Amino acid sequence: MTDYAIAGRNLTMQFGTFRANDDITLAVPAGERRALIGPNGAGKSTLFNLLAGQLRPTSGTVTLLGRDVTRVPAHRRARLGLARTFQLTDLLDELTVRENVQLTLAAQSSAHRVFWRPLGSVGTLAAEADAVLAQWDLGDFGDRLVRELAYGQQRILEIALAMSRNPQVLLLDEPTAGLSPADARKLTGLVAALPRTITVVMIEHDMEVAFTLSDQVSVLQQGRVIAAGTPDEVATDNRVLEAYLGEAADA
Numbered sequence: 001m002t003d004y005a006i007a008g009r010n011l012t013m014q015f016g017t018f019r020a021n022d023d024i025t026l027a028v029p030a031g032e033r034r035a036l037i038g039p040n041g042a043g044k045s046t047l048f049n050l051l052a053g054q055l056r057p058t059s060g061t062v063t064l065l066g067r068d069v070t071r072v073p074a075h076r077r078a079r080l081g082l083a084r085t086f087q088l089t090d091l092l093d094e095l096t097v098r099e100n101v102q103l104t105l106a107a108q109s110s111a112h113r114v115f116w117r118p119l120g121s122v123g124t125l126a127a128e129a130d131a132v133l134a135q136w137d138l139g140d141f142g143d144r145l146v147r148e149l150a151y152g153q154q155r156i157l158e159i160a161l162a163m164s165r166n167p168q169v170l171l172l173d174e175p176t177a178g179l180s181p182a183d184a185r186k187l188t189g190l191v192a193a194l195p196r197t198i199t200v201v202m203i204e205h206d207m208e209v210a211f212t213l214s215d216q217v218s219v220l221q222q223g224r225v226i227a228a229g230t231p232d233e234v235a236t237d238n239r240v241l242e243a244y245l246g247e248a249a250d251a
């Protein structure tokens, strides 16, 4: 049997009478890169919120590393190995870049702390934070306030923070949205270089980025998965072309 890192099965999310997700099944094997694409309003963010635990499904289940987490809140899923980024950055603007990393590392070590082992000292955390920043090419920006960073650097920092939690599954919500072509290329390269021990699921509007980064693509439309396959298969799938042409015609 395949080991799925994260899987949603028969997920339905009903908001009043509206079904934002309608019986969606999405099972991502360990190590895979999976892109979720689809027209605006297709239900991609809702599906992410169900996988990460920001929403509870009306029906259906979510498993993380083989464990049923449907009723497990987001912060506990994070401790079980799931990290996500948000469409709008989730950084603490008035703190420095290094302080943002230190806080994440401190939260991480307190989550795993055992009572006889003290929390790492501030100096150790600062050194660890600098190592994280160097790894993500942000080594020169440790003392800067987050709000002083360029938007592209903020998006990279967000992924660096998510990765500093040592996740096994990483959910990226539109990682290149709002970036210049140069920043989008840089970020695409960084995501492509993530170790294969990590499973990555991403919502991505830029087809080139989605197809470059993913092994498999799932296409959503009106709350359902209408196609799934390799980038080549999906790019030539008539239902997908119709979904996107339909959106262009409606615009």
Ligand SMILES: Nc1ncnc2c1ncn2[C@@H]1O[C@H](COP(=O)(O)OP(=O)(O)OP(=O)(O)O)[C@@H](O)[C@H]1O
Pocket (backbone or CB within 6 Å): 015, 018, 019, 020, 038, 039, 040, 041, 042, 043, 044, 045, 046, 047
């Ligand atoms: N909390 C909510 N209450 C009511 N309707 C909602 C709620 N959240 C999402 N929806 C609706 O569900 C549908 C799917 O939204 P969702 O944000 O999941 O789509 P999406 O594919 O991520 O779209 P986009 O690409 O524009 O971000 C939309 O019509 C949206 O208005």
